[in-house]
Amino acid sequence: MSRLLGSVRARATLGATLVVAVALVAAGTAVLLSLRSNLLGEAGTQAERSAREVATELAVGTPYADLSLDVDDRPVQVVDEDGTLVAAGEDLERITGTGVDAVKPQPAASPGDAGDDDGDDDEDAGEPLEPGEIGERTTISDGSATIDGDAEDYRFAAVPVETEDRGRLTVYAGAPLSAEHGAVNTALTVMLIGFPVLLAVVGWVTWLVTRRALRPVEGIRREMAAITASEDLARRVPVPGTHDEVARLASTTNETLAALEASVERQRRFVADASHELRSPIASLRTQLEVAAAHPELLDLDGAVEDTVRLQRLAADLLLLARLDAGERPADARVDLAVLAREEAAGRAGVSVREEGGETGAVTVAGSRGQLGRVLANLLDNAQRHARSAVVVSVRRDGGLAVVGVADDGDGVPEADRERIFERFVRLDDARSRDDGGAGLGLAIARDVAVRHGGTLTVHGGPAGGALFELRLPAA
Template identity: 50%
Template structure:
């Protein structure tokens, strides 16, 4: 931009001088074309710098009178030293005012014209505006020295500013680089600003919190699963070792029946673990399913009362929805006094499946964790008769995989809400 400014300013000065030189040259040519002689120009042309030669280049007239110098040039700048001007010659009188008292080189822009009869060559020169030229030269000098300095200064300031603004990013990067799989409780530093970097830090901390929760749940799940499997395995091994050590003192049939019970328990546990793993991996292919039909099919042949208040259709996986209903009914039957009720309805555009019983209910202090994996409550209604504590956890995960929720309302009413599929 600065170079363009200097070039444009210099160009405007030169164009102005050129136009004025053309006007002076045309004025001299006009006088010659009307019959004036070169010697007459001294009296006819004032305040101008010019030179007239014949076609052979012999000088016929000039203003000022020059010694050892010439203005003969074609659209170019000509420099005349003060010593080259003969001030005593009458021809130097009446020329351009800037020649008076000249004590330095004079640079003029010269234009060449030819008289109408081609007898004379006319050269007219005009000095470029000295004040304008001084301003351009000053700007050129200032910009030549100042622009690189300013550019370097701006670059340094920008570098410091960018470095300062990216310092929180580097802190976040360094912290993330040090966080390992067993150290997910750490968090990246969050700057106090409200910009994109602060939002990045918040997102990173949110992601770390989710990872920490997932790893913690996975670790707890693995630990609980191994514990649940270890118990029936230890029981089977003990029975087999005693049976082999004292074959004549134990009932082989009873021992095999007990071992079969342990195998069945492990088989059910493994099936539940496999299902939970599939639910954690993501949803399977879903299709329209009538929730009332699922509920009736899941409780067929059982002493359970089904109340269908609406017939909602949901997008789901039918076998897993049936498993959801069976788990809720199994849980209700274990703790009911005499009655289990399954209700299907629609509330606020959601399909609602509710399973309730007339049992003692879950204590209020345990209601928030009843859907956690491997949770078996110790009091009243929730004392399990051999389950691993995965039934209600499977219910919650199936509901979540279908975009819904599972909640406990009161002490003995489990409610599952699923998005209703609108059918035309």
Template identity: 55%
Template sequence: MSRPFSSVRARAALAATLVVCVALIAAGTAVVAVLRHNLTDRAGLESEVRARTVAGAQAALNGDFGGLDLPDDDDDLVQVVDSAGRVLSASDDLDGRAAVADYAPAAADTPLSTASDGSGDDHGGDNHGRRSHGGDGRDDDSGDDEDISPPRGKVGTDVDHRTLRVTVDGEAHDYTFAAVQGTTYGGRTYTVYAGTSLEDQQATLAQVSRAMLTGLPFLLVVVAGVTWLVTRRALRPVEGIRSEMAEITGSGDLARRVPQPRSRDEIARLASTTNETLAALEKSVERQHRFVADASHELRSPIASLRTQLEVADQHPALLNTTDLLHDVVRLQGLATDLLLLARLDAGEQPGGTAVDLAVLVAEDVARHAQSGRITPTLKIEDTLLSVRGSGGQLSRVLANLLDNAQRHASAAVTVGLETEGDVVLLTVADDGHGIAPADRERVFERFVRLDEARGRDDGGAGLGLAIARDVVHRHGGTLTVTDAPGGGAAFEVRLPRAD
């Protein structure tokens, strides 16, 4: 049973839904906060306008507070309070009550001595609850002019806003109040408290919040569905690649390839890389099968020859030919050694990193082959400081294989040269034989490949020497190529990185 959200589509849909949910909640919270602020400011502005209108009415400035035209609905409340806290006038819903607010009390009545000096113009509290207190029309001992009430017949320029809960008709409601101070022509100070109900604003916020919360699940379902469908469409080529790979694995047919979309995105590159891997795997398997078949064929001949000779010797001891028997055993031993080395190379065996003096190694191997070969090689070494990094035994095997090949095909001369080309050491093994045609210069390095003149059993070659030599050189970071020798014949050139 698969685990929940075990698929990429499910995880992508869940992640997209969560991200959108968080974004929508944050955006909705910001919208509600901005809307609440705007609505509250609007209600406060309405309260301020109403308070200034009442405070600046001619009846109020004349001190006739009973003649003020005040609103009588529940949404708009007005109350006029003097400096002693007595209610001078109020809306019907507040009539007969004590002052509903006292956060901005009016200063004491202005005496006649300061009635006409105008020192109280444009002074009062600020918009954060600090109002004028005390009020004989003069500055206090500290020189702070914020305690001076408006001059006679004037309305203060400052306004103070507060949100209060007021009980109207037995129910409590939130109001935003604006307090404005004024002074009558007779010097009497007063404060007008005008309140605007926040019920409509709160209802609007509640409606907007409900609409957002109601629409949020549907929007999240849409986001999850769209993400699921888009992800499913985007991953459809991946599913095609997976199913095709499963069929290839089940059938073992490495010639098949996964479908590659025409787009140039990551999935197309994945399909291309998968097909390249399948091609390399197919080539490797074919090479392995061919290697096993060729190895079986090469092993069958000496083993069959040994068995035949041993059976004849068992029946006729006098007919035992030890020379042929030893030749077949040596050939079989050399073939087994070559096969084991190729197996190690195919398994990824890497040479060591020790420094190898190639000049000494070549000199010793050439001297050894001079004693056993039919042609004595000529050695030319231009420099004695020719070191490379790698395995001395494997590099010696490379030179031995090249010398064996050269002596097998040479007419009268084999030349071995060692020199430097910048940061590269060049080893050349040349013969004066018939050479190798350009069409066969790559094929000759394939395993178990022997050209027509080398197919004789008497030559003793199994077609592995050059293949082993190239594989070893490649693992040492070098190259092995074949060209025409200066005097005719073939010249094999080994280039290896020179050690510091």
């Protein structure tokens, strides 16, 4: 059972069926109550009409023997002020609900038999009436009666009438409730038979509709399971042509798979390139140490130190890239780019800094001082590597942006390669030695840091014919 209810399809079907069931029960109850109320009201109206017809006869002085008491075989009683039955239908055999159980008329008492009540009965006589007047108030009650052997439930109406010679009389007339009982029972039977059938139809239709709606979801699930089992991130889930939430889910899933595939592919290339780059300095350092171990007089100490420094820098670059890929957020410190540029340019031959911002602190950004310093250092290293004689660093503010430009007077970067140089382990000059050209991580790190700080790093043609790298960051 729990496994069945674990299905969205089953839960949707059960939920829809329960909602419809509650709605049907509520509607059915309201219909039955309304039907019963209307039928009871109609019976009361009929009973009152019959009672007023007899009361009209009494008001004009019709004798008891001439009253229309047996019309339509309905129970009728005429009761005087003392509660004595003075007239009734001939076929009336039993009656309840009127307050007078007698079915055979009794002789009427003379007016003088009322005793010395000092008029107290007038207080209980109800509304005051003039002789020949019929009361406006009608009292409704339910009971039963047996007429000529047929027992039925009735709704009774009591109507008072004031007569000239017989005092106040009360006429009780009943209308049968068989029509009300029959209609209510018929409606209840129809509901008891029709509601389960309707619920079955609702459940069946909901089951079919949800199966059709969830079929694409099941296709997505199967494909995702196959992708997980095969580890083939090049596969994609089917996108239904329904243009609904399921189609958008499939599209988003495919976008996630594409991003995951690209990320895994970048990681694979990164691991392969890193292994390749690390192999060279490690192999060189090992060779020098092995030679030194066998022939100490042949130890190239400077070369060993250079290889160690190069290995250290490569490890630092790889560590920084790993932290950037892991989503490390930069610090939120205020950094003056003009001061930072002068610090990074200090001690570098042929590098000059030109500040175009005016007052000190005008070109300030929020971020990590260490990472931004690393960006400038990498850009200066790259510029010095390709410059013929001079490198110029410019710092300025451009609206809401802080701009740092690093320009050299070298050969520049071909337009077709201006995006490729920011890829990891890319070196345009493959003929250069690794010692001179580096590992190809400096510009990749610089762009990643710029993006992490909400900025951009681009390359253009420089004013001196070389390359101009522009770092743009939101100003603080």
